[in-house]
Amino acid sequence: MITLAVKERNAKESTEALRKKGVVPAVFYGPKEDATAISIDGLKLDRVWKEAGETTLVKLTGAGDEKDTLIHDVQFHPVTGSILHADFYVLEKGKKxxxxxxxxxxxxxxxxxxxxxxxxxxxxxxxxxxxxxxxxxxxxxxxxxxxxxxxxxxxxxxxxxxxxxxxxxxxxxxxxxEFKEEKIEEPAAVVPAEIIGEKKEGEAAPAEGAETAPAKAPAKEDKKS
Incomplete structure (x- = not known):
């Protein structure tokens, strides 16, 4: 079991002043434990947190009777990642x-x-x-x-x-x-557009020297008398 030394503190004490000294403000509480403000050495708490997380028993000493606890909640500095505050949940003896x-x-x-x-x-x-x-x-x-x-x-x-x-x-x-390889469908073949004036298959080519008939001129409108 991991053991962590803590000290009781005045809840009105400035938490910023504690942090400047390398101390982390914290609290423990439980079904039969009133919420009690404590302080913990920052380096020691950081080591315990990395080892225990929220699922390993941590025995608190230095604040009355020894208490079997779980780290219940931890707040971190958004930039440095250092621990700003921690909650410890005190377990009831003999209870799961x-x-x-x-x-x-x-x-x-x-x-x-x-x-x-x-x-x-x-x-x-x-x-x-x-x-x-x-x-x-x-x-x-x-x-x-x-x-x-x-x-x-x-x-x-x-x-x-x-x-x-x-x-x-x-x-x-x-x-x-099962791993199934996705089949990629091949794009449909593109049919080239027919070029105007291009000889179609089966059509005879015009004789050499022959002129192509001009397009039929539009009919002239009758002049009104």
């Missing part, structure tokens, strides 16, 4: 916690090696589990996907002994679909 756990797809599907397509429909599943058995992630074994149509459902993902799946058991996590 309902939480969404990210999936990690392990290995390569044999069907993918044959050129077919892997479709990942879910990237996390919800479980209810004892805090001591909280997994950082759940693994999905891709080596089982050998043929087109093969799939893995949520119920086929291995869980910790105390865990109960809350996501629908039959929900498809990942599947294989």
């Amino acid at each position: 916690v309902k939480i969404k756990i990210p999936l990690e797809f392990v290995g390569v599907a044999p069907a993918e090696k044959l050129g077919h397509i892997v479709v990942k429909a879910l990237h996390e599943v919800e479980i209810e589990v004892a805090p001591a058995e909280l997994p950082h992630h759940l693994e999905v074994d891709m080596s089982k996907l050998e043929n087109v149509g093969d799939h893995i459902t949520a119920s086929q993902i291995p869980l910790p002994p105390s865990a109960e799946l809350k996501t629908g058991a039959d929900e498809i996590v990942v599947s294989i679909v």
Whole structure:
């Protein structure tokens, strides 16, 4: 379990002043815990966040009794990416916690090696589990996907002994679909336009020296008397 030292702070204390000293303002709360303002060394919190994320138990020390918590929400600076504030959710001892756990797809599907397509429909599943058995992630074994149509459902993902799946058991996590090469239709042949005056097939060419008959002149209108 990861341990993180914190200090209680006055909620009215300037958060900007804390950040200038490299300290991050935070808060913890829970079903049986009042919201309590705390402060944490910024570098230590950054290391814990990268290791634990939101799915690994973090034990808080230095603010009364030790508390088993989950990092519930983190706010980041939009430019530097540094942590500006963090919430910690205090778990009830002896009670399971309902939480969404990210999936990690392990290995390569044999069907993918044959050129077919892997479709990942879910990237996390919800479980209810004892805090001591909280997994950082759940693994999905891709080596089982050998043929087109093969799939893995949520119920086929291995869980910790105390865990109960809350996501629908039959929900498809990942599947294989056939790769079909798109056929490109060839454009229709373009028929060249007929050139005026061009000799048509089967017509005799005019004799050498012969004149082409002039076009018939339009009829003259009768003069009115």
